[in-house]
Amino acid sequence: MSLATIFEKYPNRQYIMFGGKGGLGKTTFSAATAYYLAKKGKRVLVFSVDPQASLSDIFERDIFGKGNIEIIPNLYACEVDADKRIRDYQEEIRQKIISMYGMEKIPEEIESYIRASSAEPAMEESAIFDAVVDIVVKGDFDYYIYDLVPLGHALYYLSMASIYDAWLEKITGLREQMREYDRAIATMQREDVSEEDEIYKELMYIKNRIGASSKIMTDTEKTAFFFVLTPEEMIIADTEKAAGLFAKYDVPLAGYVVNRVISRGLLDEKIPEYLRNRIEMQAHALDVINEKFGSLVLARVPEFDSEIKGLDTIKKLAEVMFEETLS
Amino acid sequence: MAKKKNEKKKKSGGIVGFLRDFTYGMATHGMARHALKTRSSMEHLFILITMGDMLGIPILPPYYSLRLLPHVVPQITTWKRRMLREKDFVESMY
Ligand SMILES: Nc1ncnc2c1ncn2[C@@H]1O[C@H](COP(=O)(O)OP(=O)(O)OP(=O)(O)O)[C@@H](O)[C@H]1O
Numbered sequence A: 001m002s003l004a005t006i007f008e009k010y011p012n013r014q015y016i017m018f019g020g021k022g023g024l025g026k027t028t029f030s031a032a033t034a035y036y037l038a039k040k041g042k043r044v045l046v047f048s049v050d051p052q053a054s055l056s057d058i059f060e061r062d063i064f065g066k067g068n069i070e071i072i073p074n075l076y077a078c079e080v081d082a083d084k085r086i087r088d089y090q091e092e093i094r095q096k097i098i099s100m101y102g103m104e105k106i107p108e109e110i111e112s113y114i115r116a117s118s119a120e121p122a123m124e125e126s127a128i129f130d131a132v133v134d135i136v137v138k139g140d141f142d143y144y145i146y147d148l149v150p151l152g153h154a155l156y157y158l159s160m161a162s163i164y165d166a167w168l169e170k171i172t173g174l175r176e177q178m179r180e181y182d183r184a185i186a187t188m189q190r191e192d193v194s195e196e197d198e199i200y201k202e203l204m205y206i207k208n209r210i211g212a213s214s215k216i217m218t219d220t221e222k223t224a225f226f227f228v229l230t231p232e233e234m235i236i237a238d239t240e241k242a243a244g245l246f247a248k249y250d251v252p253l254a255g256y257v258v259n260r261v262i263s264r265g266l267l268d269e270k271i272p273e274y275l276r277n278r279i280e281m282q283a284h285a286l287d288v289i290n291e292k293f294g295s296l297v298l299a300r301v302p303e304f305d306s307e308i309k310g311l312d313t314i315k316k317l318a319e320v321m322f323e324e325t326l327s
Numbered sequence B: 001m002a003k004k005k006n007e008k009k010k011k012s013g014g015i016v017g018f019l020r021d022f023t024y025g026m027a028t029h030g031m032a033r034h035a036l037k038t039r040s041s042m043e044h045l046f047i048l049i050t051m052g053d054m055l056g057i058p059i060l061p062p063y064y065s066l067r068l069l070p071h072v073v074p075q076i077t078t079w080k081r082r083m084l085r086e087k088d089f090v091e092s093m094y
């Protein structure tokens, strides 16, 4: 099957992810796929949570932290500024505390906690996680293309969802129990039962946010996860391992896309010895890929002689990826 | 809205106020005392697992635990003092 037929056959798979080791072509493929789908008349949002601002690079536009920016008709790109999101959010929390308790100033203890929270690495990751939930739950695009940072990140998303799902279940249980005690104590002391539990409401909110994301990531009907790899033995081995891990989290694997395949036609030309060797090595690796992944290999994308940057090159790449001439 | 919340807080007086009122008033009521004690240890457990990162034990993703922070501001101070005291106590045994 080809990449184009996958999109035709499964029009409901509107959440598209390219995963793979660093630098193999995830951003490139995300951009090219977004371009292709937009040219087909779909409303597409490609978004990145990578602070390296890679979509800005490939589209040659500064879109970092600016929201959804129209690149061509139907194609929107977005780069989340995680630091800014954290800062705004901390400020929101401060304001909430101040207005809740009618305080003039945040107590030192609380302030230092708020400040310290942004120094944690998990803060950035969980803020990004939440930003992505924000983007996808709005539902105003036909396609959402996640430009993921290397695999670890995707795994963080998935593991976070499944670990915290179970954890939140327990903690909301504890909270409910606490409410029971509150009620019992109030009755014994002949007091009114206290108001609604705001914390319980927050916990349910968090639970829904995390749940929404994990539901999308593991929904075979709606999600397609593609692995990007290159014809190299090491990469093949890593990809297999990662695919195994992802399978554990029930990620719907749609197929593999092989990148940077050097044309065998070059063998007939005068080329340096190292390139000749590389082509031979790739030929062997491609055999291994066929053996291991077979019909799940959806496209073999050639090595371009320049970096993939700017709409003209993206278009060329989309045309070879999807085997179709685009207007 | 903010004002209303404020009043709410004053009325219930947090777990500390609750405990104090209780100790003065209903100290003889064994069942209520037991319930209160259990309720209070649950409170500590709850704060520990939601705000644990204050002590360097990250449990909830920090982005989300920050969401709970406004609701536990009154408890945090007493709670942290108690945790530190217990920590000192444990450390002093070695
Ligand atoms: N088929 C190709 N031919 C030539 N260059 C390519 C090809 N595919 C990708 N590249 C180049 O390889 C580099 C890395 O690609 P890309 O940024 O898409 O990888 P990535 O997987 O998103 O990396 P990261 O993990 O850092 O996000 C880019 O400079 C891109 O232009």
Ligand SMILES: [Mg+2]
Binding pocket: A026, A027, A028, A050, A054, A147, A148, A149
């Ligand atoms: Mg990238």
